[in-house]
Amino acid sequence: MATEPKSRHAEASAPTSERILDAAELHFAADGFAGASMRDIAASVELNPASLYNHFPGKQALYEAVLERGLRPIFLLLDALRTTDWSPESLDEETNTLLERLAQRPHLARLIVHEALAGGENLRQLARDWLRPLYSRALATFRESATTREWEDDELPLLLMSFHHLVLGYFAAAPMLREVMEEDPYSHEAMERQSRFMRKIVRLLVVEARTDAGRDEGTHGGG
Amino acid sequence: MATEPKSRHAEASAPTSERILDAAELHFAADGFAGASMRDIAASVELNPASLYNHFPGKQALYEAVLERGLRPIFLLLDALRTTDWSPESLDEETNTLLERLAQRPHLARLIVHEALAGGENLRQLARDWLRPLYSRALATFRESATTREWEDDELPLLLMSFHHLVLGYFAAAPMLREVMEEDPYSHEAMERQSRFMRKIVRLLVVEARTDAGRDEGTHGGG
Amino acid sequence: MATEPKSRHAEASAPTSERILDAAELHFAADGFAGASMRDIAASVELNPASLYNHFPGKQALYEAVLERGLRPIFLLLDALRTTDWSPESLDEETNTLLERLAQRPHLARLIVHEALAGGENLRQLARDWLRPLYSRALATFRESATTREWEDDELPLLLMSFHHLVLGYFAAAPMLREVMEEDPYSHEAMERQSRFMRKIVRLLVVEARTDAGRDEGTHGGG
Amino acid sequence: MATEPKSRHAEASAPTSERILDAAELHFAADGFAGASMRDIAASVELNPASLYNHFPGKQALYEAVLERGLRPIFLLLDALRTTDWSPESLDEETNTLLERLAQRPHLARLIVHEALAGGENLRQLARDWLRPLYSRALATFRESATTREWEDDELPLLLMSFHHLVLGYFAAAPMLREVMEEDPYSHEAMERQSRFMRKIVRLLVVEARTDAGRDEGTHGGG
DNA sequence: GATGAATGAGGATTCATTCAT
DNA sequence: AATGAATGAATCCTCATTCAT
Numbered sequence: 040m041a042t043e044p045k046s047r048h049a050e051a052s053a054p055t056s057e058r059i060l061d062a063a064e065l066h067f068a069a070d071g072f073a074g075a076s077m078r079d080i081a082a083s084v085e086l087n088p089a090s091l092y093n094h095f096p097g098k099q100a101l102y103e104a105v106l107e108r109g110l111r112p113i114f115l116l117l118d119a120l121r122t123t124d125w126s127p128e129s130l131d132e133e134t135n136t137l138l139e140r141l142a143q144r145p146h147l148a149r150l151i152v153h154e155a156l157a158g159g160e161n162l163r164q165l166a167r168d169w170l171r172p173l174y175s176r177a178l179a180t181f182r183e184s185a186t187t188r189e190w191e192d193d194e195l196p197l198l199l200m201s202f203h204h205l206v207l208g209y210f211a212a213a214p215m216l217r218e219v220m221e222e223d224p225y226s227h228e229a230m231e232r233q234s235r236f237m238r239k240i241v242r243l244l245v246v247e248a249r250t251d252a253g254r255d256e257g258t259h260g261g262g
Numbered sequence: 263m264a265t266e267p268k269s270r271h272a273e274a275s276a277p278t279s280e281r282i283l284d285a286a287e288l289h290f291a292a293d294g295f296a297g298a299s300m301r302d303i304a305a306s307v308e309l310n311p312a313s314l315y316n317h318f319p320g321k322q323a324l325y326e327a328v329l330e331r332g333l334r335p336i337f338l339l340l341d342a343l344r345t346t347d348w349s350p351e352s353l354d355e356e357t358n359t360l361l362e363r364l365a366q367r368p369h370l371a372r373l374i375v376h377e378a379l380a381g382g383e384n385l386r387q388l389a390r391d392w393l394r395p396l397y398s399r400a401l402a403t404f405r406e407s408a409t410t411r412e413w414e415d416d417e418l419p420l421l422l423m424s425f426h427h428l429v430l431g432y433f434a435a436a437p438m439l440r441e442v443m444e445e446d447p448y449s450h451e452a453m454e455r456q457s458r459f460m461r462k463i464v465r466l467l468v469v470e471a472r473t474d475a476g477r478d479e480g481t482h483g484g485g
Numbered sequence: 486m487a488t489e490p491k492s493r494h495a496e497a498s499a500p501t502s503e504r505i506l507d508a509a510e511l512h513f514a515a516d517g518f519a520g521a522s523m524r525d526i527a528a529s530v531e532l533n534p535a536s537l538y539n540h541f542p543g544k545q546a547l548y549e550a551v552l553e554r555g556l557r558p559i560f561l562l563l564d565a566l567r568t569t570d571w572s573p574e575s576l577d578e579e580t581n582t583l584l585e586r587l588a589q590r591p592h593l594a595r596l597i598v599h600e601a602l603a604g605g606e607n608l609r610q611l612a613r614d615w616l617r618p619l620y621s622r623a624l625a626t627f628r629e630s631a632t633t634r635e636w637e638d639d640e641l642p643l644l645l646m647s648f649h650h651l652v653l654g655y656f657a658a659a660p661m662l663r664e665v666m667e668e669d670p671y672s673h674e675a676m677e678r679q680s681r682f683m684r685k686i687v688r689l690l691v692v693e694a695r696t697d698a699g700r701d702e703g704t705h706g707g708g
Numbered sequence: 709m710a711t712e713p714k715s716r717h718a719e720a721s722a723p724t725s726e727r728i729l730d731a732a733e734l735h736f737a738a739d740g741f742a743g744a745s746m747r748d749i750a751a752s753v754e755l756n757p758a759s760l761y762n763h764f765p766g767k768q769a770l771y772e773a774v775l776e777r778g779l780r781p782i783f784l785l786l787d788a789l790r791t792t793d794w795s796p797e798s799l800d801e802e803t804n805t806l807l808e809r810l811a812q813r814p815h816l817a818r819l820i821v822h823e824a825l826a827g828g829e830n831l832r833q834l835a836r837d838w839l840r841p842l843y844s845r846a847l848a849t850f851r852e853s854a855t856t857r858e859w860e861d862d863e864l865p866l867l868l869m870s871f872h873h874l875v876l877g878y879f880a881a882a883p884m885l886r887e888v889m890e891e892d893p894y895s896h897e898a899m900e901r902q903s904r905f906m907r908k909i910v911r912l913l914v915v916e917a918r919t920d921a922g923r924d925e926g927t928h929g930g931g
Numbered sequence: 932g933a934t935g936a937a938t939g940a941g942g943a944t945t946c947a948t949t950c951a952t
Numbered sequence: 953a954a955t956g957a958a959t960g961a962a963t964c965c966t967c968a969t970t971c972a973t
Contacts, residue, residue: 055932070380073297077968087934088968094932098968149379156372156379157293158437166441174442196443197459201428204435208427214381218389219397220419236420243466278957300943310959312945317957321943501953516826519743523947533955534947540953544947595825602818602825603739604883612887620888642889643905650877651870658873660827664835665843666865682866689912724936746964756938758966763936767964 056094058084064105068146071153072102072161106165109147114173116140121180127246131238138234141210145225148210174199198244205240209233279317281307287328291369294376295325295384329388332370337392339363344403350469354461361457364433368448371433397422421467428463432456502540504530510551514592517599518548518607552611555593560619562586567626573692577684584680587656591671594656620645644690651686655679725763727753733774737815740822741771741830775834778816783838785809790849796915800907807903810879814894817879843868867913874909878902 062083066075077098081088095101116137123129141148154162174196181195190198209216209224216224223229276284285306289298300321304311318324339360346352364371377385397419404418413421432439432447439447446452508529512521523544527534541547562583569575587594600608620642627641636644655662655670662670669675722730731752735744746767750757764770785806792798810817823831843865850864859867878885878893885893892898 071294071297073293074380076966078966089935089970090933092969152375152379152434155435155438156375157297158440162437162441166438170438170442193455194459194462197456200432200435200439200443201459201463204427204431205424208431209423211375212378212423212427214385215378215389215393216423217381218385219393220423232416233420236417236424239417240424240467244463299941301941311943312960313958315944517740517743519739520826522945524945535949535956536954538948598821598825598880601881601884602821603743604886608883608887612884616884616888639901640905640908643902646878646881646885646889647874647905647909650873650881654873654877655869657821658824658869660831661824661835661839662869663827664831665839666869678862679866682863682870685863686870686913690909745962747962757964758939759937761965 055084055086059086059091059094059101060105060108063101064109064144064146064150067102067105068149068153071157072098073157077101102161103164106150106169109144109150110169113140113144113147114169117173118176121176123180125184125245127242130241130245134238134241135234137206138230138237141206142225142230145210145213148207149213152207152211201244202241205237209237278307278309282309282314282317282324283328283331286324287332287367287369287373290325290328291372291376294380295321296380300324325384326387329373329392332367332373333392336363336367336370337396340396341399344399346403348407348468350465353464353469357461357464358457360429361453361460364429365448365453368433368436371430372436375430375434424467425464428460432460501530501532505532505537505540505547506551506554509547510555510590510592510596513548513551514595514599517603518544519603523547548607549610552596552615555590555596556615559586559590559593560615563619564622567622569626571630571691573688576687576691580684580687581680583652584676584683587652588671588676591656591659594653595659598653598657647690648687651683655683724753724755728755728760728763728770729774729777732770733778733813733815733819736771736774737818737822740826741767742826746770771830772833775819775838778813778819779838782809782813782816783842786842787845790845792849794853794914796911799910799915803907803910804903806875807899807906810875811894811899814879814882817876818882821876821880870913871910874906878906 059080062080063075066080066083069075077088077091080101081091091101095104120133120137123133151165154165177199178195181199182192213224216222224233282303285303286298289303289306292298300314301311303324304314314324318327343356343360346356374388377388400422401418404422405415436447439445447456505526508526509521511529512526515521523534523537526547527537537547541550566579566583569579597611600611623645624641627645628638659670662668670679728749731749732744735749735752738744746760747757749770750760760770764773789802789806792802820834823834846868847864850868851861882893885891893902
């Protein structure tokens with residue numbers, strides 16, 4: 040106590056808490072909140088289940104701590120996209136950064152998708168604390184930007200969600216990709232390819248769309 | 263009385279097995295295989311849990327029956343896309359049909375996404391029986407088509423998966439959309455808008471890409 | 486109804502009842518009353534479990550019918566031993582007959598042993614209806630006989646039970662013998678050997694004992 | 709308080725695991741593995757059924773622990789018989805010791821007989837771990853001994869099994885004996901009588917048989 | 932901070948039995 | 953005489969949580 044200036048909060052005091060969070064993140068991502076078990080999480084940290092309660096008051100609190108720790112930096116990063124100048128080069132770079140960050144902690148994407156599927160109180164909280172603020176600001180940036188003028192105003196949320204689905208989908212569906220494509224989607228090679236591909240999609244949907252704007256806009260313009 | 267030889271037990275219109283499948287589909291979609299409980303499913307049909315076993319030999323079999331009943335028509339529909347002529351009009355129409363069909367049974371998408379997340383034996387089976395045949399044939403069609411010549415050959419699987427993520431994502435994330443966008447994503451209005459949007463995306467990624475093909479092949483030099 | 490003079494009782498009316506009894510005997514012998522299941526018995530006869538109740542009012546009644554049908558002839562046979570003249574030749578022959586009869590229906594022995602182990606109401610009934618009358622008469626015969634005069638009077642019940650254990654034990658322990666001796670105890674060869682052996686034991690314990698009587702009876706005589 | 713660091717929970721004297729084993733032994737002996745229920749065992753120890761799983765990972769493991777604890781000393785004892793000198797006095801004493809030991813834990817015999825009846829995986833294990841080693845060594849001892857020269861070589865296993873049936877039968881059939889003989893077979897008196905009787909049988913079948921050996925070898929020509 | 936033991940609620944499944952057809 | 957469907961009670965076992973040590 041004399042030599043080590045521990046923080047006041049239990050979460051930061053010991054590496055044990057961190058190890059618990061790591062294990063919990065893994066299990067929650069794999070099995071969802073309901074599917075993950077305190078027993079398994081404890082076993083992953085080679086701890087008695089009862090010991091988890093010395094660090095977190097319960098399963099729900101542990102879950103929230105995982106979300107907090109994992110999502111904050113991701114969302115901060117996304118939020119920073121606001122300041123982009125929407126030049127193709129910037130978009131490329133920012134797409135790249137985001138994918139790399141997600142690739143570092145691939146469990147988080149699955150975690151969010153689990154929540155999105157399940158609905159319920161956890162999702163409500165996640166939406167309130169993280170998703171809604173993020174999306175509303177991203178939307179605002181979209182709207183201010185001249186870049187996306189090709190899209191109708193009421194299509195911008197859909198475009199935003201599409202990027203959400205595309206990005207999270209890739210990570211979340213990793214187990215499926217392994218089955219269907221018979222390749223490890225987290226391999227350096229696969230990530231590289233996906234990153235290139237995503238940049239291309241971004242260009243086609245955001246950058247080039249602007250260029251095409253004047254041509255054959257007969258489809259949605261009629262609505 | 264002469265024409266309806268149904269027992270007095272089944273007051274509801276549909277045969278019991280069908281009603282069980284309906285309830286099971288709902289619960290499996292909401293909570294995943296592990297998260298859904300036979301007890302809850304039975305309660306939804308106002309049946310004793312033991313009665314489920316008169317219709318299906320177990321949870322796993324019930325799950326598979328749900329998949330079979332729900333996915334067969336969808337996948338048959340997707341498979342039929344093979345015969346498309348890739349004209350913008352055909353693509354528009356087929357995109358439309360697919361989305362409408364999925365909208366009729368919005369739980370299925372969530373069910374697949376649950377599987378994709380969870381991995382495990384169920385996914386392996388789903389991949390073997392449904393996904394892999396479908397994707398390999400879709401890919402073949404992609405490849406034969408002159409339409410998508412703009413994409414590198416090794417990008418076609420990614421493009422395919424992107425459509426997977428985009429389409430399933432919309433339905434699967436419905437609970438999240440409700441929270442974040444504060445709108446019912448299954449409303450006629452929202453569906454209409456999403457359908458229009460998806461057609462536009464398809465056009466931008468598949469049809470127009472072809473047109474752009476000759477221009478600045480593979481780089482973002484257009485900016 | 487006109488052509489077939491069916492007996493009034495359901496048990497005798499159809500071969501189905503008989504087939505049910507056969508299957509029930511097998512299952513009760515293998516797993517005991519509690520361990521055997523109506524479902525399995527029905528499956529053995531390729532019948533719906535509900536159909537059993539058209540022939541027997543319940544599990545308990547079916548069990549009793551099995552006992553009745555199976556044990557009566559055996560016990561009649563044993564009872565007939567009363568009239569033996571206790572000559573070595575007669576004993577040999579009667580031992581032989583008994584073992585052959587039991588070998589024909591090896592399940593019965595296991596059935597009795599199951600009851601003997603379990604105790605409870607079924608055993609009480611079995612004892613009242615079958616075992617007690619039989620043993621008391623067998624004992625009386627023993628006592629009248631000059632043959633067994635070597636044994637103290639209070640040892641005769643134990644001698645009787647010993648034969649019970651020896652005979653039933655061989656059949657009841659068949660699964661164990663298979664494991665331990667690695668041989669099929671129901672094979673003709675094994676049965677032959679066992680029969681010869683049992684006759685030898687009977688001779689040693691009953692016939693020869695008489696002869697030895699005068700020699701070194703220091704052990705029990707002192708009690 | 710200083711010398712007894714036990715928690716307040718365990719008011720009863722023995723440690724909980726031991727009390728569970730006691731109760732389990734009783735129930736498994738009475739109803740067999742399949743027939744005994746964790747619920748009942750827990751109730752016997754006044755414990756929540758879930759608590760059993762804090763001490764044993766499952767029903768099967770509990771069963772094996774019961775076997776291990778109960779059978780090891782018995783089988784060690786039997787194994788020690790190997791060193792007997794086959795003198796009448798030694799046999800008397802050893803028979804006595806064995807019966808006394810079994811009488812101390814009369815449930816074990818029923819437990820083994822249950823297994824012998826049921827067959828299945830448990831029996832296979834019991835045979836492999838306990839019975840087969842024991843019997844093969846006992847047989848070897850029999851064979852080396854000059855004592856049993858009267859018996860044919862292929863009769864020795866049967867003789868061995870006969871002792872098995874006689875000894876276990878007495879204990880296993882206790883419920884039946886109570887019904888049929890209307891006496892408690894575990895009473896001191898009954899045990900004393902049975903012990904005397906068993907010694908006599910052993911003498912007649914093993915010791916005296918040797919003496920008779922020269923007389924009328926193998927036939928019942930004595931009549 | 933860690934743990935062994937205890938527990939109530941709930942998990943899937945089996946069982947004997949009933950009843951209308 | 954046979955059956956499909958229904959059911960309440962019981963089966964083994966898991967879960968998150970608590971508590972004394």
